[in-house]
Amino acid sequence: MSVSESHTYRPPSLPQISVGGFWRSRIAAVREHTAPVLYERAVAAGTLDQVDVDKPVPELRIPIGPSGDTQQMFWDSDIGKIIEAYAYLVSDKRDPAIEERVDYLVGLLKKLQQPDGYLNSWFTRMQPGKRWTNLRDCHEMYNAGHLLEGAVAYYQATGKREFLDIMERYLDHIADQFGTGEGQKRGYPGHEELELALMSLYRLTGDQKRLDLASYFINERGRLPHYFDQEAADRGEKVNKRPSANHEYSQSHKPVREQDKVVGHAVRAMYLYSGMADVAMETGDDSLRQALDKLWDDLTSKRLYLTGGMGPSKENEGFTADYDFPNESAYAETCASIGLVFWARRMLGFGPNTRYADVMEQALYNGVLSGMSLDGAKFFYENPLESRGDHRRWEWHQCPCCPPNLARLTASIGTYIYGQSENGIAVHLFCDSTGHFDIAGGKVTLTQETRYPWDGKVAIRVGVENVDRFTLSARIPGWSRNTTATLNGDKVELEMNVQDGYLTLDRQWKDGDILVLTIPLDTRVIWPHPEIRQNAGRIALARGPLLYCLASADNPFPLNRIRVRPDTSFVPEFRQDILDGVTVLKAPARLVATEGWGTTLYRESAPLLVDTTITAVPYFAWDNREAGEMLVWMPVDSQG
């Protein structure tokens, strides 16, 4: 379907992949708990009442802020994300009850849609007459994007076109209103999202109009005179102290190709860069890709938490100064890490490169997964790296963006495991799974067997049918050391065959070939960049893709009293009895003694240190037991 015939890699569609192993349990949690919670809470919040024109116009439930906006303005996006998540669950396993719910929601949206195609519950029912007057704050295009992603996913899962048709009509309306033509407004999304959604529609239908609109949004962003300023003046807005009044907040402070620093609201940034990557890939626009590479460097060299989280500040839900990594007050919104997974996956579209896959995996297994309890029923909005035990997952949130985002990403994880080009398949992530690919005129089946992330052995069985030759690229994680590989039992020389961190085998494959990667999962002691003031004198632990942390449940003392030597040997131990089964890391350490310290707060002699043992657990699994402290960055033992 793509207009581009280059050797770019696209994710497979979800029905091509069946997922087992580690991620199967996450999908099961989403199916069992998250999916019903999403719907129930949308009903309880009043979201459905707002969308349903057969109901009386509901009362305002969430106050209107100083810019005339309210979180109720983006309830449509919740509907879109719920439908998208449900679509992926249906792809994974048909479920008439889920489909019935989606069809009901689609029916509500159909009745809500205006004769001119406009589709937005807030501006149709709550504030009629104000549509398209505040793109900066009011999330109209953001809502459209999430609804569109839902429509595309539901069509792919079921073949049902109705929602897609609704959205096509709405997009026609939007394309009519906005653009560089005469009489059109030169607006673009205040919260990016529609750009990437348009691109997923474009990949589905090949309709050039959708690519053109996405490209227009990308190209127009940040041009002067500034659209948001003009719009604010038209509204008669005077001083606005909201973060959004600063154009960095929405990455519209300059044209996107001139941007080289990751700024503003973190989720907005990730969604923009994802959309830019889609457009760059489908148009071959190298100037966009160059900007993205600079932004990637900036993010990963100055503002990415070790969790794959980002955006330390609650104030702007986003970025601050270089190397600013508060631990206890880290905002690091779950949705931002999810957005990074979206962006990284798209950067992998330019060809397998572990530079992107490492970060995608880092965010997935840490900052994303931590957003959800093991049972899928409770959620974090913020993902700090230290807690006194007062940061707990909640059942719902006034701004419930994260749970459906977690659900749609988890339920579609299969499409992140692999990438596919004209005659290549890339293995980006390791997970028990089977993938079916049409390639080079024939069919290829890849079957992964692995206990990853608990064990580093990955067996990939290749099935072929009418295929001449193709390239299989299997990722060697950037953090790994001494990975070995065998093909049908014979050692593969890695030095010769690794390209951008992927073992790349371009050969005639035989049905039943088995490629085995053995990735040693050594415990790694991690030092922070010298400029990270909050982590001075501290180290962290990782094993494979998993970041580790200390939790009170395993270490019954105030966690900042431990002292760890950097040369400590940590012993991994798989524990089936805790946290649904995780590998823990155990080691000797020392504890700063309070015994003998006295009653003063400060004194002139160093405290005594006593021997102890510490046990670290995967970061993503913290706060699934009783409330207690958590610590990622542990103080180094500095006393003789």
Added chain:
Amino acid sequence: MSVSESHTYRPPSLPQISVGGFWRSRIAAVREHTAPVLYERAVAAGTLDQVDVDKPVPELRIPIGPSGDTQQMFWDSDIGKIIEAYAYLVSDKRDPAIEERVDYLVGLLKKLQQPDGYLNSWFTRMQPGKRWTNLRDCHEMYNAGHLLEGAVAYYQATGKREFLDIMERYLDHIADQFGTGEGQKRGYPGHEELELALMSLYRLTGDQKRLDLASYFINERGRLPHYFDQEAADRGEKVNKRPSANHEYSQSHKPVREQDKVVGHAVRAMYLYSGMADVAMETGDDSLRQALDKLWDDLTSKRLYLTGGMGPSKENEGFTADYDFPNESAYAETCASIGLVFWARRMLGFGPNTRYADVMEQALYNGVLSGMSLDGAKFFYENPLESRGDHRRWEWHQCPCCPPNLARLTASIGTYIYGQSENGIAVHLFCDSTGHFDIAGGKVTLTQETRYPWDGKVAIRVGVENVDRFTLSARIPGWSRNTTATLNGDKVELEMNVQDGYLTLDRQWKDGDILVLTIPLDTRVIWPHPEIRQNAGRIALARGPLLYCLASADNPFPLNRIRVRPDTSFVPEFRQDILDGVTVLKAPARLVATEGWGTTLYRESAPLLVDTTITAVPYFAWDNREAGEMLVWMPVDSQG
């Protein structure tokens, strides 16, 4: 004048003491810059317009909050504190221009006073009819207290009675309204202050009514049914999410004698405890003193910053959990440290004890002094222990409580240096000064000569006239080691003569006797309590009463990149050329190198350390040069 004939120590009146040395320069800064700033800003803010009934009722300048309160409600307190500060400056040196200003302000207050004695600009002019309806939030009694302190000070400085008479009438009105009698309201101050002010009036006049009212306020506080709840119900107040709705905020969560934990708004707490100490001393009520000792232990063992600051949280301007000492976000309001000086001085009234004097000195030289620029023209509200260079002193503040508080404390510092009992004089602080005391039927003059806090030698010359014998108590600071003393050149055996940390000499003094203390000012490396998580792996520096810090101006690198060995020898050097002359501390240290680190944020090998030299300056003097980082707690060097 006192009703109590016990051996308690009271501060001398200000005219008894003339101050030189270190504190003279601070008084000069207050006289030259702070004093005019106070008045100019009160004019600019509109404070005088609100008080002046000959002016039209002014517009609201500071918004009214959710409880119907506004900072404008406590503008009267600013007038009171300005008058008090001005009175101390007049005591120090008569100044007709200053007196003219005070007389003008007193004239405004006289015209403002209502026929029934009531005196409050807000409820007379801005919200007439609402007086005494919200003691919890509206600061009426707090205002009365500050006006009263101003009136007492101005009378002592000048003998002028007019303001005192105004306040006596107002107090009669308050005593009429509040109490346990029939028809009286059982209210008490929401923000404590009037209690201690009543006690200073009582000490001046001996009028039992004033002691009775102060005692009533202290005794009534926290009783059930809770007055603030009843009052809120009477106002029809429903849910109130302000911190003040929690009675811990105002230390009214239980009767004061049952309180053993320092909670709530920090300034409120310090003012309450000061008032309690005054009442305990003048009534001999041991149950109050026992409560105060528990509260003192709690404060100093769990919630006192090394600066003598307290109250880490901006949210409640006050206290949080045990051992919670954020550095960069420390609130540690200047006024809270000032309040601690008030409380500590009153605890010294029970007899010289370096347990209290050490803390008084710690707060004075660090958390209090840091609140004012060296020239007296700019001010901190918050006093963090770490800064990235964005925390700067301001010229004024919407809530300008700290500058006049700094001015009145600094200008009256003479009364903190000494304490006087029936036949004893205590030297609590070291500073060039002369004190005149009527004692044991005769006259004693003490003259201190010292370069303290830069040098630890203190010579105290004793002049006597018609005095038989008296006790001279000279403090040996708790942080000092190996202090020696000589009397007229002969060594004094300290072990025998030290009581509660004071060298106590009860003897027949001869005119011209010279007592010399030699207090070694060694640099001290300070370790934090093991439970202070924010300072894990960090140490601080002090010399004498001064806490030290690193500042960018002397250390041109990110301060958290330094690593210091605890056994480092720091060399003091007096530098006349910086910060109006301070002793700096120099030492070798190491710097975490960014060279060779690479572009990643995290890596598996420790960074390189390179040798460097660091220079620390007194904490109180930071941010008097160009903007830059500041750090108190330095990371310990943990690498071999």
